[in-house]
Amino acid sequence: MRDxxxxxxxxxxxxxxxxxxxxxxxxxxxxxxxxxxGSLTMIGDEPYExxxxxxxxxxxxxxNAVADHTALPRRRAIDADWRLGVPATGLDMAARRVxxxxxxxxxxDRLLIATGVRARPWPNAEEGALQGVxxxxxxxxxxxxxxxxxxxxRRVLVIGAGFTGSEIASACRERGLDVTVAERGEAPLxxxxxxxxxxxxxxxxxxxxxxxxxGVMVTSLESDPSGRVRAAHLSDGSTVEAEVVxxxxxxxxxxxxxxxxxxxxxxxxxxxxxxxxxxDVRGIVTDDIYVAGDVAxxxxxxxxxxxxxxxxxxxxxxQADTAAHNMLSESTDRRPHLWVPAFWSSQFxxxxxxxGVPPMGTEIMITQGSLAExxxxxxxxxxxxxxxxxxxxxxxWLPFYEQQIESTAxxxxxxxTVDRRSDGIKPLPADFPDPSVPTHGPTITLSGYxxxxxxxxxxxxx
Amino acid sequence: xxxxxxxxxxxxYAQCAFLAPDVFAMHGDESLxxxxxxxxxxxxxxxxxxxxxxVQAILLEITDEDMAKMAAPQAVAGAGSASGGAR
Ligand SMILES: Cc1cc2nc3c(=O)[nH]c(=O)nc-3n(C[C@H](O)[C@H](O)[C@H](O)COP(=O)(O)OP(=O)(O)OC[C@H]3O[C@@H](n4cnc5c(N)ncnc54)[C@H](O)[C@@H]3O)c2cc1C
Ligand code: SF4
Numbered sequence: 394m395r396d397x398x399x400x401x402x403x404x405x406x407x408x409x410x411x412x413x414x415x416x417x418x419x420x421x422x423x424x425x426x427x428x429x430x431g432s433l434t435m436i437g438d439e440p441y442e443x444x445x446x447x448x449x450x451x452x453x454x455x456x457n458a459v460a461d462h463t464a465l466p467r468r469r470a471i472d473a474d475w476r477l478g479v480p481a482t483g484l485d486m487a488a489r490r491v492x493x494x495x496x497x498x499x500x501x502d503r504l505l506i507a508t509g510v511r512a513r514p515w516p517n518a519e520e521g522a523l524q525g526v527x528x529x530x531x532x533x534x535x536x537x538x539x540x541x542x543x544x545x546x547r548r549v550l551v552i553g554a555g556f557t558g559s560e561i562a563s564a565c566r567e568r569g570l571d572v573t574v575a576e577r578g579e580a581p582l583x584x585x586x587x588x589x590x591x592x593x594x595x596x597x598x599x600x601x602x603x604x605x606x607x608g609v610m611v612t613s614l615e616s617d618p619s620g621r622v623r624a625a626h627l628s629d630g631s632t633v634e635a636e637v638v639x640x641x642x643x644x645x646x647x648x649x650x651x652x653x654x655x656x657x658x659x660x661x662x663x664x665x666x667x668x669x670x671x672x673d674v675r676g677i678v679t680d681d682i683y684v685a686g687d688v689a690x691x692x693x694x695x696x697x698x699x700x701x702x703x704x705x706x707x708x709x710x711x712q713a714d715t716a717a718h719n720m721l722s723e724s725t726d727r728r729p730h731l732w733v734p735a736f737w738s739s740q741f742x743x744x745x746x747x748x749g750v751p752p753m754g755t756e757i758m759i760t761q762g763s764l765a766e767x768x769x770x771x772x773x774x775x776x777x778x779x780x781x782x783x784x785x786x787x788x789x790w791l792p793f794y795e796q797q798i799e800s801t802a803x804x805x806x807x808x809x810t811v812d813r814r815s816d817g818i819k820p821l822p823a824d825f826p827d828p829s830v831p832t833h834g835p836t837i838t839l840s841g842y843x844x845x846x847x848x849x850x851x852x853x854x855x
Numbered sequence: 856x857x858x859x860x861x862x863x864x865x866x867x868y869a870q871c872a873f874l875a876p877d878v879f880a881m882h883g884d885e886s887l888x889x890x891x892x893x894x895x896x897x898x899x900x901x902x903x904x905x906x907x908x909x910v911q912a913i914l915l916e917i918t919d920e921d922m923a924k925m926a927a928p929q930a931v932a933g934a935g936s937a938s939g940g941a942r
Binding site for chain 2: 787
């Protein structure tokens with residue numbers, strides 16, 4: 394439809410971005426780079442300009458950086474009207490209007506939703522509000538937790554051994570603090586990387602002096618008379634005395650503000666098409682509302698068009714770029730979001746990186762190095778093809794595996810590597826927990842189904 | 856100065872840690888830790904690290920505030936260092 398409406402939008406349209414963090418900022422920069430000259434409004438409920446979260450569980454807790462000094466560098470000026478410290482509370486799709494918490498309304502021609510996720514709170518609100526109980530998602534959380542650690546608590550209890558929980562435990566050990574980690578699953582990181590790698594992670598915790606308790610749940614928190622947490626009770630009957638408790642039970646999507654709007658938004662995120670356009674509740678794609686970052690759930694051609702929700706920094710950046718591009722393009726010029734999932738984590742001095750979608754894997758094979766040395770590369774297989782890879786202190790090989798995954802290389806891989814040890818002779822079950830039993834903090838959730846591959850060539854079934 | 860490193864892209868080559876050791880440091884063999892709010896005085900070193908990173912993983916922004924902080928010493932040394940290749 395080349396009727397000049399796109400030119401008009403670019404010249405004097407109104408774009409509103411809700412969620413002023415990594416995805417929102419990078420999208421805004423791309424819009425301006427693409428020549429968008431109209432009005433741009435950035436709405437964020439945090440009172441701060443966009444900042445980076447990964448340092449909060451790493452540099453900040455180690456004392457190498459300050460929580461309020463992680464503002465994101467800008468790629469360019471975006472000349473926006475910033476509405477910070479005020480949440481969006483409603484959306485009127487017909488009138489193309491966003492309602493704000495202070496009663497204001499902002500009209501848009503194109504809307505980008507990048508409201509991300511928040512930390513899942515401790516289920517008992519009264520216990521969660523005790524002094525000394527923390528979650529870690531925001532700058533304020535990071536500052537509070539770092540101050541509590543600096544005070545030298547006798548013991549820290551981390552509930553949940555996903556990536557964030559493990560990084561927090563690692564930081565505590567580096568600061569010389571005693572720390573207990575309680576995880577409902579059989580090992581740390583099982584939800585994200587499976588049992589074979591989880592066992593390696595468990596070894597890292599224990600060797601570094603973490604009191605790791607797996608297969609247990611924390612059932613309640615106990616306070617002293619002054620309202621400070623003093624102990625936690627576990628499902629195995631034991632009690633852990635701790636002055637600081639960090640609840641690290643994964644995340645919840647910030648979609649409540651869209652309830653009743655008619656947009657396809659719910660606890661699993663906002664579903665969108667491969668071009669980042671949001672679906673409405675009828676399953677019909679909108680043409681003026683786009684989604685990016687942690688809050689999005691989008692189909693990926695490389696992974697059978699399953700809807701992926703990825704809580705990954707790199708996904709927020711890449712999806713924001715694609716959304717911004719598509720918001721300002723004719724339909725035939727739009728691009729699909731085909732970024733191959735990737736993330737990193739740094740814990741106990743080990744660099745963990747991954748590409749692809751490990752939880753889709755049913756088998757795993759160590760292709761380089763050895764688990765015992767904690768320097769290795771492993772690939773995940775699904776129905777005879779390589780679907781993901783993970784490295785521990787071996788990241789230079791990751792681009793190679795990424796290229797293999799993109800070209801739907803076979804599993805087990807036919808190549809033999811020079812540095813393969815005995816671990817890797819044959820594939821093992823990847824050993825992911827039963828998906829109906831929740832674990833703490835898997836970073837990828839899957840749903841939906843349809844076969845195809847990234848190059849969009851049709852491969853008839855065999 | 857604000858900086859962020861795309862750690863998906865970073866390959867842990869440590870050039871940055873070598874060129875600007877007050878801002879970048881290796882943690883273990885391969886993990887990179889950096890100060891996201893480096894002192895403007897580190898500007899020359901950080902610019903060298905940005906240029907040397909083999910995978911262009913470092914994004915740096917020198918804000919107006921940084922420029923103001925640097926203004927005084929630069930009035931003396933600025934001309935020389937600018938012609939020396941600072942970008
Ligand atoms: C401690 C920590 C460590 C991490 N480490 C890593 C790592 O090592 N590697 C990695 O790949 N990823 C990591 N991540 C994940 C990464 O930070 C996220 O993927 C990224 O922040 C997603 O960006 P986003 O913009 O989509 O969402 P967010 O950063 O969550 O931003 C959403 C913003 O929208 C705001 N908002 C929500 N609702 C509303 C509303 N109704 N109105 C207005 N504003 C609203 C929120 O307050 C927030 O500011 C880490 C995250 C945390 C918290
Ligand atoms: S120079 Fe680049 S690749 Fe090397 S450690 Fe620094 S950021 Fe990473």
